[in-house]
Amino acid sequence: MPDLLLELFSEEIPARLQRRAAEDLRKAVTTALVDAGLVYEGAKAFVTPRRLALTVSGIPPRSPDTHEDKKGPKVGAPQPAIDGFLRSAGLSAIEQAKIESDPKKGEFYVAHIHKPGAEAATILLGLLPRVIADFPWAKSMRWGSGSTSWVRPLRAITATFGTENDEPIIIPFEAAGVGSGQTTYGHRFLAPGAIRVRRFEDYLMGLERAKVVLDLDRRKDIIRSDAEHLAFARGLSVIGDEGLLEEVAGLVEWPVVMMGAFDPAFLELPEEVIIATIRANQKCFCLRDGAGRLAPYFIITANTVAIDGGAAIIAGNERVIRARLSDAKFFYEGDLATPLEHGLPKLEDTVFHAKLGTQFARVERLVKMAGEIAPQVGADPERAKRAAMLAKADLTTGMVGEFPELQGLMGRYYALAQGEPADIANAIEQHYKPLGPTDEVPNDPVAIAVALADKLDLLTEFWRINEKPTGSRDPFALRRAALGVIRIITENGLRFPLLVEPDLLAFFHDRLKVSLRDAGARHDLIDAVLSPESNDMLQITQRAEALSSLLSSPDGTNLLAGYRRAANILAAEEKKFSLTYDGEVKPELLQLPEETALAAAVTTVQPAVAARVAEDDFTGAMGDLAALRAPVDAFFEAVLVNDPDPATRINRLNLLGRLRQTMHLVADFSKISG
Numbered sequence: 001m002p003d004l005l006l007e008l009f010s011e012e013i014p015a016r017l018q019r020r021a022a023e024d025l026r027k028a029v030t031t032a033l034v035d036a037g038l039v040y041e042g043a044k045a046f047v048t049p050r051r052l053a054l055t056v057s058g059i060p061p062r063s064p065d066t067h068e069d070k071k072g073p074k075v076g077a078p079q080p081a082i083d084g085f086l087r088s089a090g091l092s093a094i095e096q097a098k099i100e101s102d103p104k105k106g107e108f109y110v111a112h113i114h115k116p117g118a119e120a121a122t123i124l125l126g127l128l129p130r131v132i133a134d135f136p137w138a139k140s141m142r143w144g145s146g147s148t149s150w151v152r153p154l155r156a157i158t159a160t161f162g163t164e165n166d167e168p169i170i171i172p173f174e175a176a177g178v179g180s181g182q183t184t185y186g187h188r189f190l191a192p193g194a195i196r197v198r199r200f201e202d203y204l205m206g207l208e209r210a211k212v213v214l215d216l217d218r219r220k221d222i223i224r225s226d227a228e229h230l231a232f233a234r235g236l237s238v239i240g241d242e243g244l245l246e247e248v249a250g251l252v253e254w255p256v257v258m259m260g261a262f263d264p265a266f267l268e269l270p271e272e273v274i275i276a277t278i279r280a281n282q283k284c285f286c287l288r289d290g291a292g293r294l295a296p297y298f299i300i301t302a303n304t305v306a307i308d309g310g311a312a313i314i315a316g317n318e319r320v321i322r323a324r325l326s327d328a329k330f331f332y333e334g335d336l337a338t339p340l341e342h343g344l345p346k347l348e349d350t351v352f353h354a355k356l357g358t359q360f361a362r363v364e365r366l367v368k369m370a371g372e373i374a375p376q377v378g379a380d381p382e383r384a385k386r387a388a389m390l391a392k393a394d395l396t397t398g399m400v401g402e403f404p405e406l407q408g409l410m411g412r413y414y415a416l417a418q419g420e421p422a423d424i425a426n427a428i429e430q431h432y433k434p435l436g437p438t439d440e441v442p443n444d445p446v447a448i449a450v451a452l453a454d455k456l457d458l459l460t461e462f463w464r465i466n467e468k469p470t471g472s473r474d475p476f477a478l479r480r481a482a483l484g485v486i487r488i489i490t491e492n493g494l495r496f497p498l499l500v501e502p503d504l505l506a507f508f509h510d511r512l513k514v515s516l517r518d519a520g521a522r523h524d525l526i527d528a529v530l531s532p533e534s535n536d537m538l539q540i541t542q543r544a545e546a547l548s549s550l551l552s553s554p555d556g557t558n559l560l561a562g563y564r565r566a567a568n569i570l571a572a573e574e575k576k577f578s579l580t581y582d583g584e585v586k587p588e589l590l591q592l593p594e595e596t597a598l599a600a601a602v603t604t605v606q607p608a609v610a611a612r613v614a615e616d617d618f619t620g621a622m623g624d625l626a627a628l629r630a631p632v633d634a635f636f637e638a639v640l641v642n643d644p645d646p647a648t649r650i651n652r653l654n655l656l657g658r659l660r661q662t663m664h665l666v667a668d669f670s671k672i673s674g
Contacts, residue, residue, distance in 0.1 A: 001041070002120065004029075004056040005160045005168075005200050006128065007184055011152035012049045015250025017138060019216060021151070022047040024136055025054050032127040037063035038120055046214045048253045050188065053214065055200040059161075063117040072109035075099055082109075089113060121161055124171045128159060132175040148176035158184050158197060168198050186210025187253050189304050211254040211305075219249040226257035227285060227299045234259070236287040236295050239275065248283050252303035258310040260284070260318045264296040266325045270413050273328050276403045281324045282317055331398035340414050341389070343396035350395065355465045362457065363392050369453035376496055377452070379445035387427035387450045390415060394428070408432045423447070434484050437518070441488050451488055452496070455481040463504045482511040489537045495616075497535045505535055512537055516544060525551070528667040539616060546618035547667050555626040562632035563669045566656040569641055573653055581650070581657035589651040594638040598631040599655055606662040613665055621666045632659070 006029070013021065026045035033040055033056065041058025072085035082094055089111035091097060097109040133148060140149040148154075159180040162168025173180050184195050184203065191210035197203040204214060213219045223245060227238045249255070266274060271294040275286045278298050285299040300317050302310060347360035356362070370388035374381040394400050394411035408429040415425035427447040431454050434441050442451045458481045462468065469478050486508065489496050498508055513526050521544050529543035550556035574580055590596045605624050612621035641656065643649045663669050 001058045002061055002161055002163050002168075003199055004054070004059055004124065004171075005158060005197065005203055006055075007051055007053040007156075007158035007197075007203070008132070008150075008154060009051045009156040009158070009184055010150060010154045013047070013052070013151050013250075014139075015049070015247045017151060018047040018049075018250045019246070021052055021135075021137070022054075022216070025052050025131070028131045028135070029054055029056060029127070032131065033059065033123075036123045036127065037066070037117065038123060047216055047250075048212060048214060048219075049251060050253065051184070051214075053203075057200075059120050061120050063120065063123060065117045066115045068113045068115070070111040070113055072097060072111060074105070075107040075109065085109060085111070121169060121171060124159075124161060125173055128171060128180075129173045129175055144177060146177045150176060154178050156181070156183060156185065158182055158203070160197065160199060162199065164199070187212050187304075190254060213254060216249055219252065219255050220245055223249060223255045223257060223301050226255070227301075230257055230259050230299065231287055231297075234287075234297065235290055236297060238299060239286045239288060241279065241285060244279055244283065244285065248301045251283065252301055254303060254305070256302045256305055256310070258300045258302060258314050259297055260300055260314045260321070261297050262318065262321050262325060266329065267294060267296060269325070269329060269332055270410075272406060272409055273332060273399065273403070274325065276406060277324050277328045278321055280403065282321055284317065284321070328399070328402070331402060335394075335397040335399055335410070335414055336417055338397075339418055340393040340411065340420075343393045344389070346396040347392060353462075353465075355467075356461050359392055359395065362461075363389060365457050365461075366391060366450065366453045369457055370449045373452050373496075374445070374449040377445050377448045377492075377494055379449040383421070383424055383446050384427075384449040384453075386420075387424040387431070387446050388453060390420070390424065391428050391431050391450055391454065427451075434487055436480070437483070441484075441491050443492060448488060448492060448494070452485060455485045455488075456498075456500075459485075459504060459507075460500060463501065463507075468507075478507075479511060482508055483515055486512050486515055486537050490541050493538060495536065495538060498537065499535065502532070506532070508537070509534070512540060516541065521545075521548060524671055524673040525667075528669060528671040531668075539618075542616065542618050543667060546622045549619065550622040550626060551672070553626065555629040556622075558633060559626065559629040559663075560669060560672060562629070562636060563660070563663055565636055566632075566659055567670055570653065570656055570660060573642075581653040582661060583650075583654045583657070585655045585658060586651050589648055591648065592639055594631070594634045595652060595655060598628075598635040598659070601628055601631040602655070602658050602662055606658070606665070609662060609665045618666060625663060625666065628659070628662070 022045035026043050030040060030043050038059050040056050043054065043056040046053040070089045072089070073081040085097075086092070086094065089097070090113065091111055094109065097111045099107050100110050101107045132150075135150070137149075137151045140151050141153075142149045143153045154176045155178065157175060157178050157180040159171040159173070160168040160182050161171055168182075170182055171180060182197050184197055184207070186192060186195060186207065187210055193210070195206045195210055197206055207214050213222065231238050274294060278284050278286055282298075282300070287295045287297045287299065289295045298317075298321065300314065302313050306313055344360065344363065347363060348358050350359040351357075352359045352362045366388040367385045370384040371381045373379075374384035390411065394407055394414060397410060397414070399410050400407045408431065412425045412429035415428055416422070423444055423446045426444055427442070427450045430442040430444070430447040431450040433439055433451060442448050458476065459478055462476055462478055467476065485498070488494070498505060500508070509530060513523065516526050517523055525544050525547050529540055529547060534540055551560060570581055585599050587599070590599055605628055608624045609621045612618070612624060639652065641649065641652045643652065
């Protein structure tokens, strides 16, 4: 079957947009093909700085004919309904429809619609220009006198379609003033000439000969491998940076890796400053020596094969990096000369949010809240307040102004250099953590107090002004803040009730469910241990873990089955008589040994479970519940609950009610599925 080759050749596509663009192109074309009745065999998209390419294999040469029976209004329906039916069915008169009847609905119109298939080339001729016109670039531009927008000016379009053994045809269309054809171009500097292509295989080989590596992931592998080999030869190792690797691979079509060096005197700067400077300004990778220390070398990825072996490229990069590191040294030394707290007044001129005031006002709230939280997490209140006061001070420094991603970290360096205690300095850095699901959480009491204050202030204040996450929109990262609070509490084993408004507490519950589900917990078990007023995240987590452990055992599985049987009986009887069976179990009305044994077991287990729950020993509480498995099984084997004698029946229902109460001390077993 025929294959499609599509290439959109343009000026340089920003690296950050490339991978998404390739996927968007693949999805747009293949979705349109399927919607048109052309079910293909495979598709793969590619991207380089100057081209988006797509190959779709195994496209049927023609779409199939389709037949559809479209049901219309009843015979005798108002004329507007008839007219709407005719338009939707593509009929010119109601006589073209057939009349069918139904015993219940009577006679109604039916249109038998036949749609003939179309040649795949014709379908492609219609859909490819539409894909280009509707392409979802995050940012696009117009050029010349045309109305088509693209990320950068389009220069050529390749669109061929055909089988492996035949000469492919060109799908003829125009976009942005560029007509389609079968001509592409090689590397801008190394092989800029035109390349005539027929299908994907010779397209790929032709580009390779013209110094273009089409596959983004292959370019990444080349850069990674060559950089590692170059570093290894010097006894060094590359500092991994997946984001930078993705970006650099999007800047080159023919990656050539080289190594440069900088003055070792700059190693007096914090290594994060050096790495950020070299990364941001020159898109280069830094290196470590065998002892794990930052080395005065860096990896360059060029987009050309230089005639001088890269000497000029290396020298140029070294010159720029020397200048940028000199700037960083100037910022660092200037910042060190000014005590952190002297920067606080500048925060009064920095707006945190239009409805929430300045950064200085936020710092004042953090100081108060950190002092209140400190005793609950084992921190000294005065040290927590001091750390909170300095937490945002580095936002006014020259270094953080240049590299915002170093906020907190630079505050720690400056605080230590200016004589602040280590726990306060560390809290300045760690109060932003965790920044993601894999980031570490603060574990020092002072850092915990400030980190919780920072996130709880963020959440409560934005809730107060009704700026809450909606759908996928979360501009203030409130979901991340809530997950951060949950992780800090649970991973440090803190008993820290969240005393927040119900709506915000429900938001924490949603985030906790996400966190526990991601960790492998069943959603129904989370619901079973969660109530609307539950505000202890650690307790909820421990209950869910203990319940999961119980239900994974044979005792737990059988006990759950017994609970369901008891709950179903109680639900039916309580609905019938509009009452709840939670009264006293009278020993004198216990007739059979199995009901006597269950009553005795419940009487023993109920206070034991209550005591365990009071001590937060949920594993022990679940173990006590497991002891009910045997008497519950025996009870349902031998005892008829709905005894003819009313007093006996009520006593047995009250016994099942006490069993239900006992099990609900640790979880609502009625919410467990399966």
